[in-house]
Amino acid sequence: MPARHDDLFGRIASFQALRTAARKAIKGKRKKPGAARFMANFEPEVLRLERDLRDGSYRPGGYVEIGNLTSQFFANLYLDGFDHWVSEVLGAPYVRYVDDFALFHDDPAVLAGWRDRIARYLEGRRLRLHPRKTAILPTAAPAPFLGFILMPGGRRLPDDNVARFRGRLRGMRDRWRAGTIEAEDVEARVGAWVAHAVHADTWRLRQDLLGGSGRRPVWLDRR
Secondary structure (H helix, E strand, C coil): CCCCCCCHHHHHCCHHHHHHHHHHHHCCCCCCHHHHHHHHCHHHHHHHHHHHHHHCCCCCCCCCCCCCCHHHHHHHHHHHHHHHHHHHHHCCCEEEECCEEEECCCCHHHHHHHHHHHHHHHHCCCCCCCCCCCCCCCCCCCEEECCEEEECCEEECCHHHHHHHHHHHHHHHHHHHHCCCCHHHHHHHHHHHHHHHCCCCCHHHHHHHHCCCCCCCHHHHCC
């Protein structure tokens, strides 16, 4: 039988619980304008939040930028029928992850026909194939897929991905040395790239860019 908790909302909405939650939420974001304003008036802001929650007047603000993964959700929602159509009507060997998909056949002419039929199917649902990312390639050729270049012997990152990260990394290094970004913020941003990069053959690349273990910049320890 599930456990019963009395006055759970009261405990969640208490000043102490909200203060702890706010400090966790603000971690790594202290330099952002909204977070900086909140921290400048920290205790009154938490007290106001507690009051609004308890009297029922609290209303969440509008989204500024979302992190709620709507593109992934809608891709799976809209393309569920597409999965069945490709597999059952075209009869194609097929893999899909979110909005990236690949079909396989030994005859390029068959693949070209499938591509045309897929384009018409998607147009009927107000969708379209990406004009620059749709290609017919032999499986032995390097092919972009899921943010990597797939090759018979492994995976590598696209050159533009590496170039963008090099630029961001130089910018973070300069800001960290100037004291305008915190180490934990650098680690979070680098960590997001590393989490993707480790799925490719990037050990030497990460050593070159970051040094040490290839997971965090060694210059964070050398102010």
